[in-house]
Amino acid sequence: MRQDPVRTQLTIAQALEQASRRLRDQMQPRLEAEVLLAHVLGKARSHLHAWPESLLDADQYRRFDRLVDQRVQGQPVAYLTGRREFWSLDLEVTAATLIPRPETELLVEQTLALVPAGARSVIADLGTGSGAIALALAHERPGWQLIASDRSADCLAVAAANRSRFALPNLLLVRGDWCEPLADDSLDALVSNPPYIPCQDPHLRQGDVAREPRAALSAGDDGLDAIRTLVATAPRVLKPGAWILLEHGLDQGEAVRNLMKDGAFTEISTIRDLAGLERVTRARAAL
Numbered sequence: 001m002r003q004d005p006v007r008t009q010l011t012i013a014q015a016l017e018q019a020s021r022r023l024r025d026q027m028q029p030r031l032e033a034e035v036l037l038a039h040v041l042g043k044a045r046s047h048l049h050a051w052p053e054s055l056l057d058a059d060q061y062r063r064f065d066r067l068v069d070q071r072v073q074g075q076p077v078a079y080l081t082g083r084r085e086f087w088s089l090d091l092e093v094t095a096a097t098l099i100p101r102p103e104t105e106l107l108v109e110q111t112l113a114l115v116p117a118g119a120r121s122v123i124a125d126l127g128t129g130s131g132a133i134a135l136a137l138a139h140e141r142p143g144w145q146l147i148a149s150d151r152s153a154d155c156l157a158v159a160a161a162n163r164s165r166f167a168l169p170n171l172l173l174v175r176g177d178w179c180e181p182l183a184d185d186s187l188d189a190l191v192s193n194p195p196y197i198p199c200q201d202p203h204l205r206q207g208d209v210a211r212e213p214r215a216a217l218s219a220g221d222d223g224l225d226a227i228r229t230l231v232a233t234a235p236r237v238l239k240p241g242a243w244i245l246l247e248h249g250l251d252q253g254e255a256v257r258n259l260m261k262d263g264a265f266t267e268i269s270t271i272r273d274l275a276g277l278e279r280v281t282r283a284r285a286a287l
């Protein structure tokens with residue numbers, strides 16, 4: 001039996017314990033309960049650890065209880081709080097955007113390693129979603145000009161909100177499909193975390209992924225439709241010798257390398273993520 005929140009005031013510790021039990025089917029019930037309660041209270045999680053005996057008022061409890069209900073029904077925590085951390089930036093996300101993943105930080109790391117830090121380089125992040133990759137790069141390299149594109153106006157609105165949160169004047173947002181909005185020979189690097197999951201993959205129906213926008217996740221029978229478009233159209237917009245860096249699925253490295261070889265790219269190599277899986281393939285446009 002659930003306790004009546006109005007008659008029985010709960011402490012932070014009790015509310016967390018109760019919620020952790022209700023979230024027992026999730027991978028990290030306690031952590032999720034803490035993230036949701038901290039969100040309701042407008043505090044950091046450390047506040048919960050510092051004040052376990054403090055009482056929740058009826059409104060706080062009601063809001064927390066509702067979020068836990070929605071989580072039990074499968075709504076991702078990031079959509080419930082409207083936040084997800086990426087590259088140490090606390091980003092706004094909505095159900096219109098993919099939830100930024102830790103493995104995508106590899107794209108940021110690789111771009112920072114390959115493109116000279118001092119140069120006034122122009123870098124595009126295509127299919128930017130919440131803006132995660134472009135924001136991380138713009139934040140790390142104030143001297144670079146970032147261009148982030150998306151064909152979804154809803155995603156661009158989220159990216160724009162994030163741009164203002166971090167006051168990044170070196171990030172331009174443009175609407176359009178992949179390379180379409182970009183000028184010829186304009187980029188020093190093109191990065192993208194495009195959709196790459198095969199459209200029949202059962203993974204698309206599981207967990208948080210099932211609630212994310214399908215267009216951000218999946219592209220064609222083999223998952224490679226967006227990557228094929230990017231590899232085919234990138235040479236027009238890349239300067240000679242410029243880099244392309246694409247995230248892809250763990251079993252797509254060879255296919256992506258082959259597409260790049262056919263596209264006359266050079267210095268093609270695939271980088272593994274922290275889990276040891278092939279995750280990012282990079283190459284240079286011919287000189």
Ligand code: GLN
Pocket residue numbers: 101193194195196197209216217218247
């Ligand atoms: N890496 C994500 C996943 O497997 C997919 C992200 C994407 O398609 N770009 O859930």
